[in-house]
Amino acid sequence: MGGRGTVCKGSWTRRARRGATAGALLAAVVAGTLLAGCTTTGSDDDGQGQGSDRRDDRTGAPPAGSALAVKIDNVSAARPQTGLDAADIVYAEQVEGGLSRLMAVYATRFPEVVGPVRSARESDLELLRQFDEPTLAFSGAQSKLLPLIGRAPLHAKTPEDAGAAYFRGDDKPAPHNLYLRPGKLLDAPPGADALTTGFRYGPAPSGGTPEDSRTVRYPAARFTFTWSDDSRRWQVSMDGRPTVTTDDVRVAPATVVVQHVTVRPSQFRDFLGNNTPYTETVGSGRAEVLRDGKIFDADWERRTANDGTRFTTTEGEPMNFAEGQVWVVYTADRS
Incomplete structure (x- = not known):
């Protein structure tokens, strides 16, 4: 993904604000009603200001392309999922009823199929502003969220405006059976330069505490990551069952x-x-970074929505990630 010890996902470019077309928004209303049924009241104020110029730190040029973000269902009826292992980054966030939902981001390779695909949330818009006009694949959204999606600097793609890219499977009941063929939505993966997250990759810092397993709990969901010496990876389990x-x-x-x-x-x-939780991803706070069979205490900072997130050790040094897929699990700060 990136060079060792280098800032390989932190490009900074100005992005034009291209929202979804009127047709796509109308289609998303239908999709949100039929497929998601997710929300009933809301605000049209996105509260998001203009960001600073973003240019590639190494070349000064804009990124070669934009990433694909897919909202993925994560209730028990939606599992096992398809294409989750191919994502460069997987974000996990809390949704209504204390449940969880995933956002998988693809840039270096596309799987043949991804899913099940589900609806968008308000928090997604803030999270996605760090990418350069990403494509957001989702099943729909409720009507009062659509103006925010329309003003966001992304390309919204629902089944109604990109029908050839979606299909219904026969392995699960609706609405847990909607799938995406990324290759029918975008010509090719844009490459690692589209991952404008601010993440660094390279050797682990000194210190760290050996760790076999770490569990993150939501009110009605939990994620467990167990270190495997054989694969040198953190094996994911959700709600007590291996994620396969x-x-x-x-x-x-x-x-x-x-x-x-x-x-x-x-x-x-x-x-x-049920109220829809809003996960604030702009700001600063603490984090734990799991890599190489250890856990490292860290700090995070994201100054504006257009910025990526910078992670540092508690001593203020850059926190490098291991090469490979990254999972970011957002959890409510209890401190």
């Missing part, structure tokens, strides 16, 4: 970040009246 794709591949990132953030109520509610 439909291709029988154990999902096992090289680096896991447990990022402590503010999780607050949003202006939105689902169709049952």
